[in-house]
Amino acid sequence: MKDDGRGETPRTLTVTLDGQPVAAAPGETVLTVARRAGVDIPTLCHDDRLAPTGACRMCLVESSDSRRMVPACRHPVSDGLAVQTDTPDVQRHRRALLALYLADQPGAPTPGSDLERLARRYGVEPGVPAVEAPRAGRPDDANRFIAFRADRCILCARCTRYCDAVAGVAAITLANRGAHTTIATAGDAGLLDTSCELCGGCVDTCPAGALVERSAEAAIDAGAPLEVVRSTCNYCGVGCQIDLHVDRVANAVVRVTSPPPGTTTNDGNLCVKGRFAFGFIDHPDRLTAPLVRGADGALHATDWDTALGRAAELLTGVSARYGPDALGFVSSSRCTNEENYLVQKLARAGFGTNNVHQCAAT
Amino acid sequence: MPDGAPPRTYHHRGDEAGRRRDADQARVLPLFDAHGGLRPGAVRAIQAETGVPAATVHGVGSFYHLIARPDVEARVCEGLSCRMRGADRVLAGLRAEGRAVEGCACLGQCDRAPAVLWAGAEAGHGFEIGTGAEPGSVAAPHLTPSSPDLAIDLAAPDDPTWPALEAARHLGPAGVRVELRAARLRGRGGAGFPAHLKWDAVAAAPPGPRVVVCNADEGEPGTFKDREVLVRRPHRLLEGLAIAAHAVGADRIVIYLRGEFEGPRRALEAAVAQARGAGHLDGLSVEIALGHGAYICGEETALLEALEGRRGMPRHKPPFPTEAGLFGRPTLINNVESLACVPAIVQRGGAWFAGLGRGEASGTKLFSVSGDVARPGVYELPLGVTFGEVLEAAGGVAGGRALGAFSPGGASSGLLPPDAVDVVMDFGPLAERGSMLGSAGVVVLDETRDLLDAALTQARFFRAESCGQCAPCRIGTQVLVRLLERARDGEATAADRDTLERVAWEMDAGSICGLGMAAPLPALHLVRYFPDALRTRGPAEGG
Amino acid sequence: MTTFGAGAMTNSIGEIRAADFLMVIGSNTTEAHPVIAMEMKRAALRGATLVVCDPRRIWLADFADHHLQLAPGTDVWLLNAMARVIIDEGLWDADFVARHTEGFAAVVEAVRDCTPERAEQMTGVPAELIRTVARAYATTEKAGIYYTLGITEHTHGTDNVYALSNLVLLTGHLGKPSAGLNPLRGQNNVQGANDTGASPVFLPGYQRADDAAARARVGAAWGVPVPETPGLNLNQMMKAVAAGGPVRGLFVMGEDILVSEPDVARLEAGVAQLEALVVQDIFLTETAKYADVVLPAACFAEKEGTFTNSERRVQRVRRAVNAPGEARPDWAILAALFERVSGRPAAPGGPAAIYDEMAGLTDKFAGISHARIDAEGGLQWPCPTPDHPGTRYLHADGPARGKALLVGVRPKRNHEMPDDAWPLLLTTGRTLYHYNAGTQTRRVAGVTDKQDGCFVEVCPADAAVLGVGDGDVVRVSTRRGAIEARARVSSRVARGRVWMPFHFAEARANLLTVDAGDAVTGTGAYKVCACRVVRAGG
Known part of the structure; x- marks a missing residue:
């Protein structure tokens, strides 16, 4: 994404990453600098939109200013700092940590989740016995959009931090403690009975497949390949970029996600309508054939040639009888630029009137 | 629909509004006391009084056991010393009476084992301590006699003239x-x-x-x-x-x-x-x-x-x-x-x-001594004395039995073998043994004690008290308990010992705080100092 | 918006979180523009001063440093009083005003009577609070104003916008990041529909239809002259339908005017009398039920094209699935119809070629094409050449008109005020969970679980007087009509005012609203009308 106005600080420090000198700005974290330099450090609880917590421990690296490994996501750089991201201890730590996470999952990790991807990439220390995750879910949650599978949760708190700091809704929280820690609402109410605005940002940010869209739950767990088409949301004027996940066989959109944070204006965010209100697309009420009013006064399905001919004849008739300014053209702020252009061209060049206006002029 | 409360995600924004919100948030826990703990209605009421969102209030309250479970009548200490003195039987007995009772982490009453904390009239506080199933029946601990060569001198009268x-x-x-x-x-x-x-x-x-x-949140077991x-x-x-x-x-x-x-x-x-x-x-x-x-x-x-x-x-x-x-x-x-x-x-x-200290060590130090000793109590001794001297101050192993093991500094210090009796009780020498002085909560186990059970007790303590924030500690403590239970039940496999060492390494390397780093010590010490304690259990031979 | 030369957000959405002062007026941002509201909340949580001006205690007000709960329709009082404080206290940017504006004297004159104390009487906002906010706005460098239909949907909506732009120009909060004047567009392509000339006064690219040179330029490209007769705006068009003339034939694309337009009962009678009604939509809307011909269209997920968002960013719409049955993309239907009536092809190359034709008529969009967006992502106009990066914020080199016009506006009375017979003031608006006429969102079960059915917010004191409890069915009526809805007793509305959404076809709030429109834009006055509320059946 081009400069979006969210700002940047000059880089006056030098840091060594795996032996390579890299420029950095005061206040930056090791992770920020590493990502810019193309040095890959795995993360689970990190989301660029959220203040880093360092809780998942995935991004631990060796740093010249600390005896213990440090979380890259929140460790500040200093001039001359030397960071090692791929030592035997770092590798060993990644394998052992991932083994612990997997021991705490009910089965295989959710396909396509960050957790699954990292486990495949870095490998897992063998032999760690499965433990019984006593995390409580929300059995009475009737909402149809967001599924919370507590047993897959890794408690990285991305969802709760997103809900607090980005959505500004604070509907969910870390609750209980230790092995019983879970993601809860006040009084364990269903989401519909909380301050939740159903934006689904929690689903978007979940790295473990614990929060998923109910509409795509089966497809996600099966690891079914979905085709992704980048488009623009058709609701309000923010213009959020969206990725439509398409089941080609069913010719259906089954899931809508945001492009990653930092890549488009919406910065990874969507609202309830953009993310979840796509069911109208294949709703049975959709018009599937042109309709023309018959002599009986009712609308009847017909073919395009007939319908277009009738429309042209009616509009031309009014123009012929009363002049073109007896016609009005209501264009649509819901339709594309190209279509709005064509409506005004139809009015002006086709019929010769300036009586054209979109439905929401402001 | 959001009903009134913006989230308070930011810590300590310097302006006035930020300070106000900090102050509101700080009232949440005291207000839980006023509302009798995490009960229906309490969360909404606290939200109304502080403006802190309901979910956040719930999340805070549920973290703290005294708030989260307000209806418990009695909490039986499951610390090592209390367990050694029959806490299990006390717990079972109270349960059989139909009381709302639960086991809890060390109550800091190891000299009065088995200790029970009884709920008082005040919600959340106003507790009463008892030994065994009788409230209010506690004895005073043994102390080092007053002397001018003690920095604290517990036995001397307190001086209000400052x-x-x-x-x-x-x-x-x-x-x-x-x-x-x-x-x-x-x-x-x-x-x-x-x-x-x-x-x-x-x-x-x-x-x-x-x-x-x-x-003053003393809680290290022992x-x-x-x-x-x-x-x-x-x-x-x-x-x-x-x-x-x-x-x-x-x-x-x-x-x-x-x-x-x-x-x-x-x-x-x-x-x-x-x-x-x-x-x-x-x-x-x-x-x-x-x-x-x-x-x-x-x-x-x-x-x-x-x-x-x-x-x-x-x-x-x-x-x-x-x-x-x-x-x-x-x-x-x-x-x-x-x-x-x-x-x-x-x-x-x-x-x-x-x-006042001995050798390199500086000052005197309070040692809490409990378990199988003749005179459980708090002894102020020069830092740098040996464990043997501490044991002697407490009257030696009770009943004239031989020493089986000891924990020099609370659960976080693990368990050391009898041949470590001459170890110097100071930060450095104990660290060299892979242990720590910690809070100097000394627990003594005689030769008859089941050390696997002792390690399991400590491991369960850490599992229960892990905050849950980081996976090495939250999951690692569960894995350790699982591995020790497998050994107890004779189900350990040959690879379990390696697994235990790997998980312990990760807990030490990967945890955020000292709890996760210390939590594997009891199990590790079992492997290192008491191989028999594991080997006598089940077919784990050669592991 | 004529003061800065172009009607659009001067600044970008991405700049909001870096703002140090945000004034949100007439915008229920959390519900109508949730993702922009997230940016505002982040600014507020960071420590920016957030001022919400709204007759209702909207959700965003919970995050605000100050909520100015002004009486509906009294915006000019409030804004003029702020201007007066800024002028009186010497907080205006004399250098900016001298170099970039004209009309200062007119503003001084117009705000003379608007003391904070008088404004307090009219708006209900304490004078001292008006002063505090005016000072903070004027003295903060990164200070932006954000508004939506609560400003424009009034009979004096244009005056409201002038009063806002006066504040921006007086303080010079223009042509820099995180500042400016930012209308948030209510619908996905309001901006683009304006940009591309779906307007009686503008040809594509804001070239005025009454400008002969512009007509000549466009006419030459089209090969036919552009008509000279001024066109009717939407409000005038609807009145011309409701009155049985002079408009006798209507073509409606993608809009359910019988739900969304004000005073809809009268309009419905007029629509029934039309000699020709052609409706192009994805569902059989209330309007389509009256049509002579209904043309089934593809929805956004089934076609190619572009939308332009509130920050002037042209972004792609792409086909993900096939349209159902015989439905076709709107552009294809329009092209076919154009060919029928004119005998000339309209869009042989499809959407990309249509965009190129439109962009070729303008300077603002000349550098934008589907191919460029596909390669680079969305582009913000003005973007005059193919190598231009687009424009993040406008007026970096001073206002586009050369000198921007400060317009002295004086407060006007609302067109309809409560009286003994109609004692409550009704405002209509949007909720988070639904969208416009509800044709899409009311067909999504997960949304209707959360909110299904019309409601009217009444404050506890009024509810007590009316004998209405939370959840009771009430009858809301105005001089034009009546509907039933459930009462929601809520302190978010003030005494004497009620609020309801307009998304529900079975309880059309627009049966109640007035068809008065703004004198300049024709925008309907949805925000103010007098009503009464009684218990249904009671």
């Missing part, structure tokens, strides 16, 4: 810190960090309000020495706090007191009132904040989170509390015992204090 504060004012803040440096006082809470470094750091912080926090300081020498502690505030330029003192410590609370409140009356606390604000049942809040940054009304999850360091502590202010946090050493250091000089 002579050391006058001396400290005479020395001036910098002069006090010079004496503290000369005293080479290392923090008595467990980490052994040189106290003067913290004091100097807070004193050197940029101008602005500073805070002195007393960590430890009950702060309890005795609070009950017997509250003036000495308060005087130490006032001197600390003077030395670092703070005008606010907060004492974070373990919520289960009803007796110490009464003693402390009385001493505060008396000191106020005497004018000792003029210009100082002193608050006593009560804990709500979370061992982790003895970790200094988790303690700060609790004081701020949040879930007691440790913070990352840096920044250290000395830079950004309570509500972002430079904060000096010291343990009860450390602070109680301060008046004597100021009055008699840092060099005198340093000379």
Whole structure:
């Protein structure tokens, strides 16, 4: 994404990453600098939109200013700092940590989740016995959009931090403690009975497949390949970029996600309508054939040639009888630029009137 | 629909609105007491009173056991010493009576094992302690007899005249810190960090309000020495706090007191009132904040989170509390015992204090001794004595049996074998043994004790008290319990020992705070020092 | 918006979180523009001063430093009083005003009577609070104003916008990041529909239809002259339908005017009398039920094209699935119809070629094409050449008109005020969970679980007087019609005012609203009308 106005600080420090000198700005974290330099450090609880917590421990690296490994996501750089991201201890730590996470999952990790991807990439220390995750879910949650599978949760708190700091809704929280820690609402109410605005940002940010869209739950767990088409949301004027996940066989959109944070204006965010209100697309009420009013006064399905001919004849008739300014053209702020252009061209060049206006002029 | 409360995600935004929100958040835990814990309606009411969102309030309350389970009548200590004295039977007995009862982490009453905490009339607090199933039946611990060569001297009468504060004012803040440096006082809470470094750091912080926090959340299993300081020498502690505030330029003192410590609370409140009356606390604000049942809040940054009304999850360091502590202010946090050493250091000089120790070690140290000893109690001995001397002070192994194992410094120190009887009880020598002095909560096990069960007890303690924030600790503590249970049940596999070592390594390397780093020690020590304890169980031969 | 030369957000959405002062007026941002509200909340949580001006205590007000709960339709009083404080206290940017504006004297004159104390009487906002906010706005560098239909949907909506732009120009909060004047567009392509000339007064690219040179330029490209007769705006068009003339034939694309237009009962009678009604939509809307011909269209997920968002960013719409049955993309239907009536092809190359044709008529969009967006992502106009990066914020080199016009506006009375017979003031608006006429969102079960059915917010004091409890069915009526809805007793509305959403076809709030429109834009006055509320059946 081009400069979006969210700002940047000059880089006056030098840091060594795996032996390579890299420029950095005061206040930056090791992770920020590493990502810019193309040095890959795995993360689970990190989301660029959220203040880093360092809780998942995935991004631990060796740093010249600390005896213990440090979380890259929140460790500040200093001039001359030397960071090692791929030592035997770092590798060993990644394998052992991932083994612990997997021991705490009910089965295989959710396909396509960050957790699954990292486990495949870095490998897992063998032999760690499965433990019984006593995390409580929300059995009475009737909402149809967001599924919370507590047993897959890794408690990285991305969802709760997103809900607090980005959505500004604070509907969910870390609750209980230790092995019983879970993601809860006040009084364990269903989401519909909380301050939740159903934006689904929690689903978007979940790295473990614990929060998923109910509409795509089966497809996600099966690891079914979905085709992704980048488009623009058709609701309000923010213009959020969206990725439509398409089941080609069913010719259906089954899931809508945001492009990653930092890549488009919406910065990874969507609202309830953009993310979840796509069911109208294949709703049975959709018009599937042109309709023309018959002599009986009712609308009847017909073919395009007939319908277009009738429309042209009616509009031309009014123009012929009363002049073109007896016609009005209501264009649509819901339709594309190209279509709005064509409506005004139809009015002006086709019929010769300036009586054209979109439905929401402001 | 959102009903009224914006989330409070940011810590300590410097402006007025930010300070107001910090103050609102800090009221959440005290308000839970007022509302009788996490009961229906309490969350909404607290949201209405503070503006903190309902979910956040729920998340905070559910973290603390005394709040989360308000209807428990009795909590039976499942610490090692209590377990060795039949806590299981007490728990089963109370259950059989149909009482609302549960096991809990060490209550700091190891000398009175098996200890039971009874709910009082006051919700959340007002507890009563008993030994066995009888409330109120407790004995006083054995103490070292009073002597001028003790820094704290528990057996001496408490002195409400605060002579050391006058001396400290005479020395001036910098002069006090010079004496503290000369005293080479290392923090008595467990980490052994040189106290003067913290004091100097807070004193050197940029101008602005500073805070002195007393960590009185004694909870390390096997430890009950702060309890005795609070009950017997509250003036000495308060005087130490006032001197600390003077030395670092703070005008606010907060004492974070373990919520289960009803007796110490009464003693402390009385001493505060008396000191106020005497004018000792003029210009100082002193608050006593009560804990709500979370061992982790003895970790200094988790303690700060609790004081701020949040879930007691440790913070990352840096920044250290000395830079950004309570509500972002430079904060000096010291343990009860450390602070109680301060008046004597100021009055008699840092060099005198340093000379009390043996060899390299400096000062005297309170040892809580319990388990299979003849005279369980709190003994103030020179730092640097051997374990054998500590055992002797407590009358040796009870019943004339042989030593089986000992835990030198609470659950976090693991278990050492009898041949370590001559180990020097100081920070360095114990660290060399892969253990730690910690809080010096010594638990002695005789030759008949089941060491696998002892290790399992400690492992379960850490599982229950892990805050849950980081996976190495949250999941690692579960895996360790699982591995030890497999050994107990004869289901261990040959690879389990390697797995245990790998998980322990990860807990040490990957955990955020010391809890996760210490948690694997009991199991690791079993592997290292007591291979038979594992081998005699089931077919794990050759593992 | 004529004061800065172009009607669009001067600044970008991404700049919001870096703002130090945000004034949100007439915008229920959390519900109508949730993702922009997230940016505002982040600014507020960071420490920016957030001022919400709204007759209702909207959700965003919970995050605000100040909520100015002004009486509906009194915006000019409030804004003029702020201007007066800024002028009186010497907080205006004399250098900016001298170099970039004209009309200062007119503003001084117009705000003379608008003292904060008088404004307090009219708006209900304490004078001292008006002063505080005016000072903070004027003295903060990164200070932006954000508004939506609560400003424009009034009979004096244009005056409201002038009063806002006066504040921006007086303080010079223009041509820099995180500042400016930012209308948030209510629908996905309001901006683009304006940009591309779906307007009686503008040809594509804001070239005025009454400008002969512009007509000549466009006419030459089209090969036919552009008509000279001024066109009717939407409000005038609807009145011309409701009155039975002079408009006798209507073509409606993608809009359910019988739900969304004000005073809809009269309009419905007029629509029934039309000699020709052609409706192009994805569902059989209330309007389509009256049509002579209904043309089934593809929805956004089934076609190619572009939308332009509130920050002037042209972004792609792409086909993900096939349209159902015989449905076709709107552009294809329009092209076919154009060919029928004109005998000339309209869009042989499809959407990309249509965009190129439109962009070729303008300077603002000349550098934008589907191919460029596909390669680079969305582009913000003005973007005059193919190598131009687009424009993040406008007027970096001073206002586009050369000198921007400060317009002295004086407060006007609302067209309809409560009286003894119609004692409550009704405002209509949007909720988070539904969208416009609800044709899409009311067909999504997960949304209707959360909110299904019309409601009217009544404050506890009024509810007590009316004998209405939370959840009771009430009858809301105005001089034009009546509907039933459930009462929601809520302190978010003030005494004497009620609020309801307009998304529900079975309880059309627009049966109640007035068809008065703004004199300049024709925008309907949805925000103010007098009503009464009684218990249904009671």
